[in-house]
Amino acid sequence: MIPTRLLFACSLFAAFSACVPEDSDPAPDPVETGEPQLVNAFPSLSFDRPLEMVHAGDGSDRLFVLEQRGVISVFPNEPATGQRSVFLNLENQVDDAGNEEGLLGLAFHPNYASNGYFYVNYTASNPDRTVVSRFSVAAADPNRADPGTERVLLEIEQPFSNHNGGHLAFGPDGFLYVSVGDGGSGGDPQNHGQNPQTLLGTILRLDVDREEGNLAYAIPADNPFVGNQEGFREEIFAYGLRNVWKFSFDSETGALWAADVGQNRFEEISLIESGGNYGWNTMEGNACFSPSSNCAQEGLELPLWTYDHSQGDVSVTGGYVYRGTALPELAGRYVFGDFVSGRIWALDFSETSEPIVSELVQASFPVASFGLDQEGELLISGFDGRIYRIEYSGE
Numbered sequence: 058m059i060p061t062r063l064l065f066a067c068s069l070f071a072a073f074s075a076c077v078p079e080d081s082d083p084a085p086d087p088v089e090t091g092e093p094q095l096v097n098a099f100p101s102l103s104f105d106r107p108l109e110m111v112h113a114g115d116g117s118d119r120l121f122v123l124e125q126r127g128v129i130s131v132f133p134n135e136p137a138t139g140q141r142s143v144f145l146n147l148e149n150q151v152d153d154a155g156n157e158e159g160l161l162g163l164a165f166h167p168n169y170a171s172n173g174y175f176y177v178n179y180t181a182s183n184p185d186r187t188v189v190s191r192f193s194v195a196a197a198d199p200n201r202a203d204p205g206t207e208r209v210l211l212e213i214e215q216p217f218s219n220h221n222g223g224h225l226a227f228g229p230d231g232f233l234y235v236s237v238g239d240g241g242s243g244g245d246p247q248n249h250g251q252n253p254q255t256l257l258g259t260i261l262r263l264d265v266d267r268e269e270g271n272l273a274y275a276i277p278a279d280n281p282f283v284g285n286q287e288g289f290r291e292e293i294f295a296y297g298l299r300n301v302w303k304f305s306f307d308s309e310t311g312a313l314w315a316a317d318v319g320q321n322r323f324e325e326i327s328l329i330e331s332g333g334n335y336g337w338n339t340m341e342g343n344a345c346f347s348p349s350s351n352c353a354q355e356g357l358e359l360p361l362w363t364y365d366h367s368q369g370d371v372s373v374t375g376g377y378v379y380r381g382t383a384l385p386e387l388a389g390r391y392v393f394g395d396f397v398s399g400r401i402w403a404l405d406f407s408e409t410s411e412p413i414v415s416e417l418v419q420a421s422f423p424v425a426s427f428g429l430d431q432e433g434e435l436l437i438s439g440f441d442g443r444i445y446r447i448e449y450s451g452e
Contacts, residue, residue, distance in 0.1 A: 091449065091450065092418075092449070092450070093386075093417045093418050093447050093448070093449055094418065094447070094448055094449075094450060095418055095420055095437065095445045095446070095447060096445060096446050096447075096448045097443055097444075097445060098136060098436060098443075098444045098445055098446045099132075099136060099138060099443075099444050100136070101137070101138065101139035102132065102138065102139070102141060102443075102444070103442040103443060104122055104124055104130070104438070104442050104443075104444070105124045105125070105126055105128075105442065106124055106125035106126065106159075106425070106440060106442075107122050107123065107124055107125075107425060107426065107438040107439075107440075107442065107444065108123050108124070108125050108159070108160070108161060108425055108426050108438065109121075109122070109123035109161075109162065109163050109224075109426055109428065109438075110122050110123075110426065110427075110428030110429075110436045110438055110444060111123075111163055111164070111165065111428055111429075112134070112165075112429070112430055112431040113165045113169050113170075113175075114165055114167065114169055114170070114431070115165075115169055115170040116170070116431070117199070117431075118133065118134045118430070118431055119131050119132065119133055119134060119200075120132060120133075120134050120428075120430060120436075121144060121163060121165075122141075122438070122444065123160055123161075123162075123163045123177075124160065125153055125159035125160060125161070126148055126151070126153050126159060126160070127146065127147040127148040127149075127150070127151035127153065127159065127160045127179065128143060128145070128146050128147070128148065128160070129143070129144040129145045129146075129147075129160070129163060129177075129202070130142065130143060130144060131144040131200050134430050134431070142200040142201065143201075144200060144201060144202050145177075145192065145201075145202040145204060146204070147160060147177070147179060147204075150179075150181060151179045151180065151181065152179075152180050152181050152182040152185070153180070154182070154218070155180075155218030155219060156218070156219065157218065157219040157220065157221055157238075157241075158180040158218055158221060159179065159180060160177065160178075160179045161178050161179060161180070161221060161222070161223025161224070162176075162177060162178030162179075162189075162223045162224045162225035162235075162236075163175065163176070163177055163178075163225060164176045164225035164226050164227055164233065165227075166227070166265070167227050167231055169194075173193045173194040174191055174192070174193060174265075175191070175192055175193075175194070175202070176189065176190065176191050176192075176210075176225055176233060176265070177189070177190055177192065177225070178223045178224070178225050178235065179223075180215065180218075180221055180223075184214060185214070185215045185216075185218065186212050186213060186214050186215055187211075187212065187213040187215055187221055187222075187223070187237065188209060188211075188212050189209075189210045189211040189212075189225070189235060190207050190208060190209050190210060191206075191207070191208045191210060191265065192204070192206050192207055192208075193206040208273065209273065210263070210265065210273045210274050211235075211261075211263070211273070211274070211292075213237060213256050213257070215240060215241065216240045216241060216242075216247060217240060217241025217242045218241060219238070219241040219242070219300075220238030220239050220240060220241040220242075220299065220300040221237075221238050221241075221300075222235075222236035222237045222238040222300055222301050222302070223236065223238075224236040224301065224302070224303050224304055224375075226304065226305065226306065228262070228306055228311070228313070229306060229311045230277075231266070232262050232263060232264055232265075232277055233262070233263045233264075233265045233274075234260055234261065234262055234263075234294065234304070234313070235260065235261040235263065236259075236260050236261075236298070236301035236302075236303075236304055236315070237256055237257055237258065237259050237260070237261060238257065238258065238298075238299070238300040238301070239257050239258035239298070239299050239300060239337065239338070240255075240257040240258070243320065244320060244338060244346075244347070245258070245299070245337065245338035245347075248338065250296070250297050250298065250299060250336075250337040250338045250339075251296075251297060251334070251337075251338065251339060253282065253287075253289040253290060253293055253296045254287075254288045254289060254290060255290065256290050256292060256293070258296055258297065258298050258299065258337065259290075259292075259293045259294070259295065259296045259298060260293075260294045260295045260296075260298065260301060260304065260313075260315065260329060261292045261293060261294060262277055262280055262292065262293075262294035263275075263276075263277075263292060264276065264277050276291045276292060279331075280292070280293070280294060280331075281293070281294065281295075281331045281332030282332070294329070294331060294332075295329045295330065295331070295332065295333045295334075295335060296333075296334055296335070297333075297334040297335040297336045297337050297339075297357065297358075298315070298317050298335050298337055299317050299318060299319065299320065299337040299338070299341075300317065300318045301315045301316065301317050301318075301375070302316055302317075302318050302372070302373065302374060302375060302396075303315075303316055303374060303375030303376065303426060303427065304316070304329065304375055305375065305376065305377045305378070305427075307378040307380070308378070308380045308433060309378070309380050309389075310378075312328055312378070313328065313329040313330075314326065314327075314328060314329070314375065314377075314378065314391055315327050315328075315329050315375060316373040316374060316375025316376075316393055317335065317337070317360070317373070318372055318373055319341050319342060319371075319373070320338075320341050320346065321366070322341055322342065322344065322365060322366060323341050323342030323343070323344060323363045323364070323365055323366075324342070324363065324364050324365075324366075324370065324371070324372065324373035324395070325342050325360035325362065325363045325373070326360055326361050326362040326363070326373070326375070326391070326393065326404065327358065327360045327361055328361050330358065333358040334356060334357055334358060335357070335358050335360070336354075336357040336358065336359070339352050339353065339354070339357065340352060340354065340357060340359075342360060342363040342365075343359055343360065343363055361404075361406065361409065361412060362404055362412055362414060364414075368398070369397065369398045370395040370397065370398040370400055371395070371396075371397050371398070372395060372396040372397050373393065373394075373395060373396075374393060374394045374395060374396050374424050374425065374426060374427065375393055375427070376391065376392040376393035376394065376427035376435075377391070377392060377427055377429055377435065378390065378391045378392075379391075379392055379403075379433075379435060380433050381429075381432060381433035381434040381435065382432070382433075382434075383432075383434050383448075384434075384435070384447060384448075384449065386449060387403055387417075387435075387447075389405075389407070390403040390404060390405050390406075391403070391404040391406060392404075392417070392427065392435060392447075393427070394420070394424035394427070394437070395424065396423050396424055396425060397423060398419070399419050399420035399421060399422060399423065399424055400416055400418075400419045400420075400424075401416070401417045401418050401419070401420065401424060401437070401447075402414050402415060402416050402417060403415055403417055417447065418447065420437070420439060420445075421441075422439035422440055422441035422443070423439060423440040423441075424437060424438075424439060425438050425439060425440050426438045434446070435447055
């Protein structure tokens with residue numbers, strides 16, 4: 058999630074409070090300017106470190122908000138709603154002691170309406186590890202999960218507490234994709250990024266509808282390293298990634314977008330292709346990292362967009378290509394932000410050789426995550442505990 062260096066940038070370890078001014082209030086209602094504004098989407102609700110907002114794809118128009126401590130809440134997607142239900146509480150098994158640990162990912166099966174399956178990604182201790190599990194909704198209550206149905210699919214040992222990635226999403230192909238950080242510390246000291254014999258520093262692609270061998274899942278037959286003779290992990294879809302903090306699929310084109318948090322110089326946005334090597338830790342963004350000059354770049358996939366830290370932007374938060382209807386100004390643009398600066402941008406990639414990025418708005422809080430409701434409308438979660446929408450006013 059948030060890189061280690063942010064511990065120094067805004068004293069994140071405690072409760073990220075140092076990133077939020079003590080007197081800050083939820084974003085005000087928009088004024089008549091015609092400019093994009095952040096609007097509190099659910100004024101009567103607040104959360105503790107909300108890291109994910111998703112819908113179940115079942116037509117119920119409910120929203121599920123994941124809190125880092127290990128709680129998933131559910132409520133109707135209505136601005137006036139004042140109540141939420143605890144869908145699942147995993148606090149007793151989630152280890153959120155580290156700044157980048159906790160309950161980090163949530164995805165609903167494409168056939169959730171009929172099978173009731175959903176998937177979570179969290180960190181656990183003794184030993185320190187990433188856990189990807191499946192749960193089922195309770196038979197008698199659609200607003201509660203059955204905690205006794207956990208089926209652990211995958212566990213990955215974590216050598217350090219940071220860089221756990223943690224995002225989950227089903228692709229248009231029906232497979233589950235999982236982002237896994239490089240294992241942590243700084244600079245990838247164990248060289249996981251360029252070692253596809255490990256699951257660290259990757260995006261994985263799993264078939265959760267089948268099991269094979271001693272696995273609780275199957276390897277899709279067209280995964281890029283299926284049948285390799287080098288010992289590469291066949292779960293890997295792409296590698297050479299430092300710490301992808303949110304990825305998403307374009308609902309129109311199926312393209313996979315990923316935001317990879319940088320070390321100390323560059324943040325990057327990449328279009329992820331099967332089998333791609335995205336350079337870490339040989340490169341950070343478009344620059345050499347190890348070695349610091351004259352690094353071997355052959356075979357590496359360069360990012361579509363990078364930005365440096367000179368303006369106080371130091372930790373990218375991945376978003377979505379907007380395909381909703383409420384914000385025609387953003388149609389077809391990739392919307393993303395920066396956790397520390399609070400700036401939110403739209404990337405126009407109609408000419409991918411020269412993408413254009415424009416700033417939409419600057420939040421007064423750390424931008425932790427973007428989400429979509431069932432209509433494809435954007436949501437933004439902040440570490441002020443609120444969920445926001447973007448609105449254009451005065452038009």
